[in-house]
Amino acid sequence: MVKKRVPALMLASVMALSVLAACGSKDSASGGSTGTGANGKENVEISLWLTPQWKGVFDASEPNADYDSFFKKAAEKFAQQYDKYNAKVKVQVVAGDQRDELLNVNLNGGTPPDIFFESVFAMGDYAHRGALVPLNDIVDDAAKKDIPANYWDSVTFGDNIYFYPFAHNPGTLAYNADMFRAAGLDSLIGGENEIKTWTMSEYEQILEALKTKLPKDKYPNAKPMALYGLNNQGDTWNLAYLRMFGNKFFDDKGNIVLDDANGVKAAEWLQKIYKNGYTNPGAESVSSNDANAMFQNQKLAISFTNAVLFNNAKADMNSGKAPKFDLRLANVPSASGDPLSFTYVVGSNVFNSGNEKKMEVAKDFVKFYSTDPELVKASKNSVPVRSSVASELKDQYPLFAAYDANSKYLFNLTGNVPGYSQLRQLLYPELQAIYIGEKTPAQAVKDYQSKGNGVIQKAKESSTVYKK
Amino acid sequence: MKLRQQQRRENLTGYLFILPQFLLFLLFIVYPILEGIRLSLYRVDYQNETFVGLDNYITLFQDPVFFKSIVNTVIFVVFIVILTVGFALFVASAVFDKNAKYVSFIRGSYYIPVMVSMVVMSMVWSFLLNPANGLISYFAREMDFSTVNLLGNKTTVMPVIIFVTFATNVGQAIILYIAAMIGVPKDLFEAAEVDGASRKDLIFKILIPLVKPTTIYILIINIIAVLKIFVVIQLLTGGGPNNASVTMMYYLYNNAFKYNQIGIASAVGVIMFIITLMLSVPQLRAMFKDK
Numbered sequence: 081m082v083k084k085r086v087p088a089l090m091l092a093s094v095m096a097l098s099v100l101a102a103c104g105s106k107d108s109a110s111g112g113s114t115g116t117g118a119n120g121k122e123n124v125e126i127s128l129w130l131t132p133q134w135k136g137v138f139d140a141s142e143p144n145a146d147y148d149s150f151f152k153k154a155a156e157k158f159a160q161q162y163d164k165y166n167a168k169v170k171v172q173v174v175a176g177d178q179r180d181e182l183l184n185v186n187l188n189g190g191t192p193p194d195i196f197f198e199s200v201f202a203m204g205d206y207a208h209r210g211a212l213v214p215l216n217d218i219v220d221d222a223a224k225k226d227i228p229a230n231y232w233d234s235v236t237f238g239d240n241i242y243f244y245p246f247a248h249n250p251g252t253l254a255y256n257a258d259m260f261r262a263a264g265l266d267s268l269i270g271g272e273n274e275i276k277t278w279t280m281s282e283y284e285q286i287l288e289a290l291k292t293k294l295p296k297d298k299y300p301n302a303k304p305m306a307l308y309g310l311n312n313q314g315d316t317w318n319l320a321y322l323r324m325f326g327n328k329f330f331d332d333k334g335n336i337v338l339d340d341a342n343g344v345k346a347a348e349w350l351q352k353i354y355k356n357g358y359t360n361p362g363a364e365s366v367s368s369n370d371a372n373a374m375f376q377n378q379k380l381a382i383s384f385t386n387a388v389l390f391n392n393a394k395a396d397m398n399s400g401k402a403p404k405f406d407l408r409l410a411n412v413p414s415a416s417g418d419p420l421s422f423t424y425v426v427g428s429n430v431f432n433s434g435n436e437k438k439m440e441v442a443k444d445f446v447k448f449y450s451t452d453p454e455l456v457k458a459s460k461n462s463v464p465v466r467s468s469v470a471s472e473l474k475d476q477y478p479l480f481a482a483y484d485a486n487s488k489y490l491f492n493l494t495g496n497v498p499g500y501s502q503l504r505q506l507l508y509p510e511l512q513a514i515y516i517g518e519k520t521p522a523q524a525v526k527d528y529q530s531k532g533n534g535v536i537q538k539a540k541e542s543s544t545v546y547k548k
Numbered sequence: 549m550k551l552r553q554q555q556r557r558e559n560l561t562g563y564l565f566i567l568p569q570f571l572l573f574l575l576f577i578v579y580p581i582l583e584g585i586r587l588s589l590y591r592v593d594y595q596n597e598t599f600v601g602l603d604n605y606i607t608l609f610q611d612p613v614f615f616k617s618i619v620n621t622v623i624f625v626v627f628i629v630i631l632t633v634g635f636a637l638f639v640a641s642a643v644f645d646k647n648a649k650y651v652s653f654i655r656g657s658y659y660i661p662v663m664v665s666m667v668v669m670s671m672v673w674s675f676l677l678n679p680a681n682g683l684i685s686y687f688a689r690e691m692d693f694s695t696v697n698l699l700g701n702k703t704t705v706m707p708v709i710i711f712v713t714f715a716t717n718v719g720q721a722i723i724l725y726i727a728a729m730i731g732v733p734k735d736l737f738e739a740a741e742v743d744g745a746s747r748k749d750l751i752f753k754i755l756i757p758l759v760k761p762t763t764i765y766i767l768i769i770n771i772i773a774v775l776k777i778f779v780v781i782q783l784l785t786g787g788g789p790n791n792a793s794v795t796m797m798y799y800l801y802n803n804a805f806k807y808n809q810i811g812i813a814s815a816v817g818v819i820m821f822i823i824t825l826m827l828s829v830p831q832l833r834a835m836f837k838d839k
Contacts, residue, residue: 181805187594188810209808211594301689311786362679362697364789370680379681502807513790516700542593 117166124165124441130197131176134388134461140395147173150458154449167441177313180501187211192431194442199424200235200243201494207242208498210544213432213439214240218447226466234425238545243427244450247459250423250483251316254385257406263293273478276410283413287358290381306371306383307359309511312504314368316493317384320412320420322346330495339529347521351514364512376402387462421489499539506531588814604815613791617799625774631714632721632770640725641751655723662719669716670783699785702792709780709793721766728762768831775824796820
């Protein structure tokens with residue numbers, strides 16, 4: 081009896097202990113440094129995340145070009161010349177619509193990426209939340225001179241710079257000039273290297289002609305214009321449309337002021353073009369990705385685009401992935417006749433991971449690829465923020481001049497308000513309500529403004545930038 | 549004295565045997581629940597946590613979208629569970645006493661959707677239902693109906709989701725029912741048949757009462773599963789149009805991971821925990837009482 085019980089007791093104790101042991105030994109592998117390399121320098125591994133921007137190191141035509149090619153190449157170059165540590169960079173591409181989910185999970189779990197390369201407007205919230213470290217110490221006078229002040233403004237929150245600008249992405253409309261010709265709109269087609277500006281009445285004339293005169297045999301089921309509101313992706317263009325009739329959107333104090341006659345008029349205009357069949361059907365459950373795919377497959381004549389999407393679309397056409405057509409750019413029209421022009425600065429931020437070594441390497445790496453004379457040329461895939469790069473490449477890329485001409489019409493997309501990520505989640509349900517006829521445009525605009533200002537107010541209270 | 553010592557030692561062995569499982573249970577079930585309750589009383593920023601008492605709950609109950617999510621979740625639970633149990637009972641009682649190969653075939657056909665990932669199923673449905681380039685809207689256009697957007701319509705979005713979830717769920721219930729019905733002693737049916745009972749009587753008076761434990765089990769697991777309905781919503785509708793299909797789990801997810809309102813998300817979690825507890829306790833009690 082006793083003999084039997086002893087092994088049983090031992091077995092039970094071993095099982096219990098092994099569980100405890102498993103719980104205790106979990107964090108020996110984490111942390112930034114993993115020993116010392118052969119050259120005597122300490123190994124430091126950092127992670128870099130990015131959302132899809134351009135493919136290839138410099139160009140999508142390179143063999144095996146992918147979204148992470150540039151940063152892999154940059155990391156290689158960085159490691160070769162870096163003398164403080166043996167730096168290793170793990171590059172990961174994450175989907176734009178998953179960004180906030182992934183970041184929030186990792187921030188709360190204490191494992192944020194060290195660097196994130198993304199449009200600044202989508203990341204401003206993290207600066208307000210105190211999750212980013214200021215980059216003032218890696219920005220020198222040479223960089224401040226080469227990159228115009230308005231780009232520095234958009235990456236500065238309070239007194240600190242939180243993002244190192246790399247390129248910028250002006251948002252415009254794209255149109256299929258072949259479809260315009262087929263609908264008899266030759267006179268309204270802009271030049272190949274022009275960003276065409278139409279008046280509101282010209283734009284409505286275009287929509288009408290595309291709806292009625294487009295040959296059904298050549299373009300079956302094609303619609304004039306892209307309209308979407310499934311989620312927050314591509315909402316920048318929706319925000320631009322809401323400014324079409326002169327609404328300012330934000331006041332000087334960073335509150336939403338959409339609920340006035342002009343704001344309501346813009347919302348009514350969106351409802352009108354949707355109800356009258358000038359857009360793709362089902363805008364309430366179509367995403368911007370769907371809209372872009374329909375445009376590339378010539379099911380839509382006008383869609384949204386930005387510099388990098390435009391270049392990607394051209395690359396897809398040249399490689400035979402998408403049907404070829406005459407793709408051109410136009411501005412979002414407005415009632416005043418001036419184009420509605422916006423851009424988003426794309427750049428890098430460093431997360432406050434609490435690990436000093438990792439943050440040091442991350443900052444050094446950001447500085448390296450944001451200043452290296454060869455690497456910064458990759459910004460040609462959107463539009464360079466550096467005047468030196470823009471002027472060097474302007475002959476090869478005539479569109480740079482067209483984008484530059486637009487810059488005096490730029491409006492500040494986000495108003496740099498805190499809580500912008502949550503604010504983005506409020507707009508599309510209201511747009512859906514307009515499209516399905518559940519709310520009048522006036523009601524939707526009113527609800528958006530009151531809910532939005534509530535979010536901004538709450539976020540202001542907890543913003544570390546405002547607290548200072 | 550010696551006897552008592554021996555008894556104590558035997559008890560100790562028993563406790564040591566359940567200790568590993570008990571520790572895991574404490575660590576992965578009890579601790580997260582307590583932590584969730586604690587977080588629901590705090591406002592959590594990246595750098596600090598502030599105690600706010602019941603503020604998160606007050607915010608929740610002032611949000612019409614949260615009420616909408618409760619109503620939607622209840623609708624989903626009621627309809628999906630009734631459909632699942634009803635249909636599974638119908639299929640199982642129709643085939644359980646047939647040829648074994650036929651039964652296997654039926655079981656297999658209904659079980660395939662259960663094996664396919666919910667993500668894949670949702671994506672297939674979203675390809676079919678996409679209003680701009682989906683197959684269903686394409687055929688509707690070909691047949692000269694006006695545009696069909698089942699997911700963009702407030703009245704059709706819920707039935708569509710109920711159907712999609714039911715179709716992927718029902719296989720499990722059918723398998724369980726067929727297994728339970730095959731286990732019902734044959735002599736009961738034979739005796740009833742001798743007494744002149746019809747097929748209807750057999751099913752309603754013998755079969756269904758005898759598989760009651762299975763019914764309770766299916767009810768509980770389905771209620772709990774549907775309370776957590778999320779993937780279909782995330783992939784098919786994103787809670788839309790205008791929050792018409794938002795559920796509690798989706799609301800929780802949005803708050804936790806999109807808006808980074810961990811405190812509010814935890815409060816939703818606590819409320820869901822209480823609802824689940826209230827729903828399952830009477831059923832569990834019924835199950836144990838029967839035994």
